Amino acid sequence: MVPGYHEVRELGAGGSGRVVLATYAPTGAYVAIKYLDAALRDDPRAMARLREDARVMVELRDPHVVRLHEYYEDVLDAALVMELVDGVALRKVLSAHGTTSPEAALVVLKDSLAGLAAAHAAGIAHHDCKPENVLVQADGTAKLTDLGIAAPAGEAGMPAGTPAYLAPERWAGAPAGPASDVYAATCVFFECLTGRAPYGTDHPAVLMRRHRTAPIPLEAVPGSVRELVARGLAKDPADRPPTAPAFVAELEAAAPAAYGPGWEQRGRRHLAEPATLLALTFPLAGSSPRPGVPVARRVAGRMGTIRRPRLGPRVVAGAAVIAVAVTVGLVAADRAPDRLSTGTIFTPEQRPPGAEDPPASTGRTSTGKAPSGKNPGSPPPEPVATPGPSRSASIGRATPSSRSAHPSRPDRPTSAPSRTPSGTPAPTATGTPPPAHAVSGLAITGIDAGGATIALRASTAAEVVLSVGFAEGPDPARLAEAPPYSLTLTGAGSHSRSVPHAFTAPACGQTLYRRVTVSTSPQAAGGPRSRTARVSGGPCPPPPVESVDIVSFDGATVRLRVRTGGTSAVTVRLESTQKVVGGEGGSTSGVQVLELSGRTDYTREVAVEFAAPPGCGVYVHRVVTVTTVPGSGTRSRDARLDLPPCGPGPDPDPSGTEWPPDGGPVPDGSAEDGTL
Numbered sequence: 001m002v003p004g005y006h007e008v009r010e011l012g013a014g015g016s017g018r019v020v021l022a023t024y025a026p027t028g029a030y031v032a033i034k035y036l037d038a039a040l041r042d043d044p045r046a047m048a049r050l051r052e053d054a055r056v057m058v059e060l061r062d063p064h065v066v067r068l069h070e071y072y073e074d075v076l077d078a079a080l081v082m083e084l085v086d087g088v089a090l091r092k093v094l095s096a097h098g099t100t101s102p103e104a105a106l107v108v109l110k111d112s113l114a115g116l117a118a119a120h121a122a123g124i125a126h127h128d129c130k131p132e133n134v135l136v137q138a139d140g141t142a143k144l145t146d147l148g149i150a151a152p153a154g155e156a157g158m159p160a161g162t163p164a165y166l167a168p169e170r171w172a173g174a175p176a177g178p179a180s181d182v183y184a185a186t187c188v189f190f191e192c193l194t195g196r197a198p199y200g201t202d203h204p205a206v207l208m209r210r211h212r213t214a215p216i217p218l219e220a221v222p223g224s225v226r227e228l229v230a231r232g233l234a235k236d237p238a239d240r241p242p243t244a245p246a247f248v249a250e251l252e253a254a255a256p257a258a259y260g261p262g263w264e265q266r267g268r269r270h271l272a273e274p275a276t277l278l279a280l281t282f283p284l285a286g287s288s289p290r291p292g293v294p295v296a297r298r299v300a301g302r303m304g305t306i307r308r309p310r311l312g313p314r315v316v317a318g319a320a321v322i323a324v325a326v327t328v329g330l331v332a333a334d335r336a337p338d339r340l341s342t343g344t345i346f347t348p349e350q351r352p353p354g355a356e357d358p359p360a361s362t363g364r365t366s367t368g369k370a371p372s373g374k375n376p377g378s379p380p381p382e383p384v385a386t387p388g389p390s391r392s393a394s395i396g397r398a399t400p401s402s403r404s405a406h407p408s409r410p411d412r413p414t415s416a417p418s419r420t421p422s423g424t425p426a427p428t429a430t431g432t433p434p435p436a437h438a439v440s441g442l443a444i445t446g447i448d449a450g451g452a453t454i455a456l457r458a459s460t461a462a463e464v465v466l467s468v469g470f471a472e473g474p475d476p477a478r479l480a481e482a483p484p485y486s487l488t489l490t491g492a493g494s495h496s497r498s499v500p501h502a503f504t505a506p507a508c509g510q511t512l513y514r515r516v517t518v519s520t521s522p523q524a525a526g527g528p529r530s531r532t533a534r535v536s537g538g539p540c541p542p543p544p545v546e547s548v549d550i551v552s553f554d555g556a557t558v559r560l561r562v563r564t565g566g567t568s569a570v571t572v573r574l575e576s577t578q579k580v581v582g583g584e585g586g587s588t589s590g591v592q593v594l595e596l597s598g599r600t601d602y603t604r605e606v607a608v609e610f611a612a613p614p615g616c617g618v619y620v621h622r623v624v625t626v627t628t629v630p631g632s633g634t635r636s637r638d639a640r641l642d643l644p645p646c647g648p649g650p651d652p653d654p655s656g657t658e659w660p661p662d663g664g665p666v667p668d669g670s671a672e673d674g675t676l
């Protein structure tokens with residue numbers, strides 16, 4: 001649950017989540033909260049876009065767009081706190097009545113396009129315009145909801161959104177935009193007129209073909225609106241009206257020509273009638289007025305900043321007073337369009353037309369006392385309560401430990417929703433019992449080599465048994481499962497538990513999948529959760545050098561053989577030292593480096609660079625030492641070079657003599673495979 005709100009009841013669920021009726025704790029104002037489905041939350045691209053869109057949507061105010069008060073996200077939930085529309089989804093109107101009159105269909109199209117125009121002007125697309133996302137109020141006004149939230153693609157490779165309303169270019173991979181929204185709104189218009197979407201609701205693959213290539217079924221719609229349908233459903237986005245307002249202009253030219261100047265009034269009445277017949281399904285149909293509190297005052301008291309004198313009889317407290325709703329709805333439908341905001345339940349930030357924002361300087365407080373001397377001549381101010389959530393509408397990604405701080409919502413309460421001393425959630429403003437689910441939130445928040453971290457929110461103090469399953473392997477379709485691990489949690493509130501499991505570490509160059517599934521008893525809202533992590537062992541180190549041999553060393557040239565386990569580069573370092581034994585000259589040394597690559601077996605002859613031997617009558621002891629990177633030990637070999645006797649004598653042999661001549665053990669204790 002989003003902190004600071006009390007859930008009243010679930011309003012319904014769709015492809016992208018479930019919607020609950022809730023009250024904002026400080027004021028009791030009604031809101032609708034949409035909790036996004038796990039499939040959507042697990043789609044990082046969709047969530048990134050939604051977060052961006054939400055920044056814009058909280059600022060968007062249009063009578064044909066359901067207002068977003070707040071976007072909330074923590075490790076368990078992502079939720080949109082919205083204006084509550086006390087009305088019914090167009091889908092329900094169509095399910096109950098099949099079609100609408102052409103005038104009512106034109107009103108739906110006009111209001112949808114007006115809402116889209118506002119969204120497009122703010123730089124966001126709707127993504128999923130369909131009858132489920134058009135809410136109809138008792139006054140015959142339509143509002144768009146679920147802006148920026150597309151139902152997740154049902155099958156891999158399919159675009160997100162609802163196939164029956166997806167424009168041809170969306171099937172070809174284009175992103176949602178104004179043209180595809182106009183197309184979808186025209187599909188909804190078509191459905192109001194005919195009772196079915198233009199290309200039906202078959203398998204997505206069939207729908208893709210029809211949207212892209214089938215002729216527009218114009219014969220199904222009245223001749224007077226055929227041109228509008230043809231424009232809105234044009235296959236090529238360039239053939240559609242260039243913008244939503246441009247389409248409204250075309251509609252406003254075509255509609256009076258076909259249905260006379262009173263078409264809109266009539267259309268709203270035609271839309272209000274079937275909607276109000278469904279008033280028992282309106283979100284507030286179950287709420288009952290507090291005894292002795294007049295309807296207008298009851299709502300005004302919840303609204304916080306709404307001033308009763310300005311509300312007057314225009315406020316309808318919902319379908320609890322169905323007769324009032326129906327009456328006002330129908331009466332309103334006959335009013336001029338600019339006065340048709342009756343029938344709306346005022347939500348925390350919403351004001352009746354004409355009521356201005358209370359300036360911050362009025363110094364109003366929750367005690368409802370406005371400083372005297374302010375606003376001379378204006379009606380006496382109505383008591384006000386704490387500002388509603390939208391005053392601080394912003395985006396925050398909270399971690400479990402930071403949830404109560406709400407850094408991005410500075411004037412939100414800093415504590416969790418109020419609880420009774422026993423730790424159970426307080427009753428809602430309407431006295432409705434707390435949510436039925438003992439486990440209201442469940443998520444796998446982390447998977448690592450040592451197991452998984454599970455976050456769980458329990459809304460009662462009852463025992464919750466967690467069953468956590470682990471599976472792993474290189475093929476995500478055939479993971480080997482380990483026996484499940486069980487643990488019991490008690491106490492209401494949020495829990496975070498590490499559940500141990502020793503996952504196999506992937507070898508270098510190997511990819512392994514680790515899957516964690518968690519279920520609870522009693523079952524969590526939304527059922528069990530599953531999450532799979534992909535881990536890679538990283539690049540393998542270069543293959544080791546298998547062997548290094550000094551095949552021969554004659555005191556001047558060394559012959560080497562290097563064998564490796566692969567063709568990657570090997571560095572050979574050759575150190576040479578020379579010592580004059582029995583004479584002057586001391587020791588000298590040098591280093592040579594060879595780079596080998598591309599093969600697995602190398603033989604090299606290297607002329608070793610020694611200083612010219614000084615003196616006579618003594619000998620020179622020469623040593624070569626070979627090391628490699630990657631390493632494979634050290635190899636050494638030495639040779640003795642006799643210098644010519646002093647005085648006249650035969651010329652010394654300049655090439656030197658391999659020593660010891662038979663390649664046997666070196667007499668001074670040096671050995672192969674060791675350092676001299």
Ligand SMILES: Nc1ncnc2c1ncn2[C@@H]1O[C@H](COP(=O)(O)OP(=O)(O)OP(=O)(O)O)[C@@H](O)[C@H]1O
Nearest residue numbers: 011012013014015016017019032083084085089132
């Ligand atoms: N702001 C709102 N005010 C009042 N009722 C709402 C609001 N938003 C949604 N609802 C209602 O909540 C119910 C569930 O809505 P939801 O958006 O989850 O379903 P959907 O539109 O059918 O599916 P999808 O998730 O694919 O959009 C619907 O009956 C809808 O009319």
